Amino acid sequence: MADKTIREPLSRERVLAAAVALADAEGVKALTMRRLATDLGVEAMSLYFYVPSKEALLDGVLGTVFAELAAAAPEPAEGEWRTRLRRRFLAARAVMLRHPWAPGLLTTRGTIPPDVFAYFDWIVGTLLDAGFSHHLAHRAIHAFGSLPFGFAQEVFSPAAAGGSLDPDTAEADLAALAEALPHITAMVAHEMHGAGDPTLGWCDSQVEFEFTLDLLLDGLDRLRARR
Amino acid sequence: MADKTIREPLSRERVLAAAVALADAEGVKALTMRRLATDLGVEAMSLYFYVPSKEALLDGVLGTVFAELAAAAPEPAEGEWRTRLRRRFLAARAVMLRHPWAPGLLTTRGTIPPDVFAYFDWIVGTLLDAGFSHHLAHRAIHAFGSLPFGFAQEVFSPAAAGGSLDPDTAEADLAALAEALPHITAMVAHEMHGAGDPTLGWCDSQVEFEFTLDLLLDGLDRLRARR
DNA sequence: CCCTTCGACTTACAATGTAAGGCGCCTTAC
DNA sequence: GTAAGGCGCCTTACATTGTAAGTCGAAGGG
Numbered sequence: 001m002a003d004k005t006i007r008e009p010l011s012r013e014r015v016l017a018a019a020v021a022l023a024d025a026e027g028v029k030a031l032t033m034r035r036l037a038t039d040l041g042v043e044a045m046s047l048y049f050y051v052p053s054k055e056a057l058l059d060g061v062l063g064t065v066f067a068e069l070a071a072a073a074p075e076p077a078e079g080e081w082r083t084r085l086r087r088r089f090l091a092a093r094a095v096m097l098r099h100p101w102a103p104g105l106l107t108t109r110g111t112i113p114p115d116v117f118a119y120f121d122w123i124v125g126t127l128l129d130a131g132f133s134h135h136l137a138h139r140a141i142h143a144f145g146s147l148p149f150g151f152a153q154e155v156f157s158p159a160a161a162g163g164s165l166d167p168d169t170a171e172a173d174l175a176a177l178a179e180a181l182p183h184i185t186a187m188v189a190h191e192m193h194g195a196g197d198p199t200l201g202w203c204d205s206q207v208e209f210e211f212t213l214d215l216l217l218d219g220l221d222r223l224r225a226r227r
Numbered sequence: 228m229a230d231k232t233i234r235e236p237l238s239r240e241r242v243l244a245a246a247v248a249l250a251d252a253e254g255v256k257a258l259t260m261r262r263l264a265t266d267l268g269v270e271a272m273s274l275y276f277y278v279p280s281k282e283a284l285l286d287g288v289l290g291t292v293f294a295e296l297a298a299a300a301p302e303p304a305e306g307e308w309r310t311r312l313r314r315r316f317l318a319a320r321a322v323m324l325r326h327p328w329a330p331g332l333l334t335t336r337g338t339i340p341p342d343v344f345a346y347f348d349w350i351v352g353t354l355l356d357a358g359f360s361h362h363l364a365h366r367a368i369h370a371f372g373s374l375p376f377g378f379a380q381e382v383f384s385p386a387a388a389g390g391s392l393d394p395d396t397a398e399a400d401l402a403a404l405a406e407a408l409p410h411i412t413a414m415v416a417h418e419m420h421g422a423g424d425p426t427l428g429w430c431d432s433q434v435e436f437e438f439t440l441d442l443l444l445d446g447l448d449r450l451r452a453r454r
Numbered sequence: 455c456c457c458t459t460c461g462a463c464t465t466a467c468a469a470t471g472t473a474a475g476g477c478g479c480c481t482t483a484c
Numbered sequence: 485g486t487a488a489g490g491c492g493c494c495t496t497a498c499a500t501t502g503t504a505a506g507t508c509g510a511a512g513g514g
Contacts, residue, residue, distance in 0.1 A: 010461080032501060045503075046462050054502060103380065104334040112383060117408055120383045125410035134417035138385055142435035143442055146380045153330065153373045153380040156339060156347045158365055181344055183352035190361035208369035212443075215370055215450075219442040237492080259470060272472075273493050281471060 010042060012050045016064045019057060020099065028101045033057075059111060065102050066115040069095040069149065075122060081130035082217050085123065085148075089213060092119075093150020093206075103151045123148060132224050140220050147213055158188055158203060237269060239277045243291045246284060247326065255328045260284075286338060292329050293342040296322040296376065302349060308357035309444050312350065312375075316440060319346075320377020320433075330378045350375060359451050367447050374440055385415055385430060 008014070018040050023031050033054060037044040051057040073091035076084045096102055120141065127137040146152055178185045191202040235241070245267050250258050260281060264271040278284040300318035303311045323329055347368065354364040373379055405412045418429040 033503080034501070042461095043463050044501095045464080048503075049461060106382060107331040107334055107380065116383050117411070120385075121408040121411045124414050128410055128414070134414045135421065137414055138418050138430070139435065139438050141383070141385055142381065142432075143439040145439075146382045149382055151380075153334065153378075154369065155333060155373045155376055156343050156368070158347075158368055181348040183355055184344070184348045187351050187355070187361045187364055191365050194362065203365070205369075208366065211366050212370040212372075215443060215446040216439075218449075219446045222445075223442075260472085261470070269492095270494055271470095272495080275472075276492060 015050045016060045019061045063113040066113040070115040096150045242277045243287045246288045290340040293340040297342040323377045
């Protein structure tokens with residue numbers, strides 16, 4: 001909560017930063033003009049001096065996140081193309097993990113933040129420099145989808161079927177599901193018993209993300225060599 | 228609009244079907260209880276006899292879409308594992324293209340529709356039958372993400388940078404962007420001039436989707452053979 | 455002094471989801 | 485016949501949310 005006795009003047013940057021902090025703390029649904037204004041110690045209508053509408057605020061919020069990402073994932077100075085892409089994608093992912101609401105919000109936007117243009121121009125440049133054709137670079141951009149930002153939309157997670165990443169409770173859940181979902185339960189059971197370190201759980205989103213990324217990079221590399 | 232003089236009784240199915248139709252026609256934002264009720268020729272509060280809340284309505288709407296998808300993408304009777312997966316993924320995509328708002332809505336949900344569980348159980352089963360280990364099948368599920376439903380979240384589309392898929396207007400847009408985005412504009416220019424059939428445009432989401440899917444299937448096949 | 459600009463606040467209203475209660479019709483039981 | 489209960493709808497009311505339009509006080513300039 002802002003301290004009303006010592007009041008720092010509002011600015012567009014302060015408004016957007018407070019909005020990001022609120023979304024981080026309580027999710028995008030909690031981000032209302034009244035709630036945000038309360039956090040800033042002002043009246044809701046005052047925000048409209050800085051952002052023309054709620055929609056513009058949300059655009060600005062995403063722009064802020066992507067700017068943070070651009071700063072945290074600078075262009076690697078050296079390295080082979082795959083290493084450079086990988087390094088930057090993973091750095092971006094670390095930022096996005098701090099704002100888990102961002103991918104969902106992004107699907108509601110009609111515009112692309114400026115930092116995204118620059119980032120993809122760099123990706124295309126890196127691919128072209130590595131010998132990819134323009135056509136294959138185009139293909140790669142689509143194949144990467146949202147991986148350059150460290151997230152991928154998954155409709156279904158095996159962990160959701162297991163009901164829990166905790167081996168004790170998941171064991172009972174699995175038994176209940178075995179008849180309806182025989183293959184998934186077998187797979188989950190196998191993964192749970194095969195997990196090396198129980199404290200990490202059997203389903204680690206970081207490992208899965210890197211696996212998918214490497215799968216795509218390997219495939220693209222093969223196509224490049226074949227040109 | 229419903230005809231109020233001859234009134235068919237409401238049912239949960241009618242409510243959900245009307246909601247899907249409204250979202251298809253005008254997007255999810257137009258889907259309010261009052262609007263939906265108007266379309267059905269009843270008063271908004273009457274809907275609550277069939278769905279306990281707006282949130283439940285949205286869950287039901289997605290359940291309806293996924294049920295449609297399950298019916299339209301039946302298990303292939305025969306074929307090699309890749310062919311079967313591919314056939315079903317593409318059939319699912321055809322359905323999802325009729326409901327372009329569905330992926331976005333899905334990100335706001337906390338539950339998974341039942342048809343999704345069954346579909347993924349089939350996918351895991353298909354992979355296991357083809358000789359994939361449980362571990363690799365688990366990896367594949369994450370790698371596929373939302374591809375089994377024919378969509379993938381793309382933050383950035385090269386077409387968005389070009390400003391238009393129409394070669395005439397895009398040419399001018401590109402010239403304006405060349406200094407800020409040199410690699411992207413070069414790539415877009417190349418793709419536009421290389422497009423075989425101008426009426427299809429230089430960026431075809433179906434082609435791109437199939438490219439990405441095949442890239443992943445190829446990669447997974449290699450890992451399978453290496454086990 | 456007056457005027458203008460800036461940055462905040464106030465008042466009001468439309469839109470949205472929905473709690474709570476009411477009403478008419480139909481069915482069942484006595 | 486009447487009474488009671490259930491069903492499926494409607495009405496009234498209210499809290500919340502975004503925001504249009506206008507007001508006000510402070511500061512700066514002429």
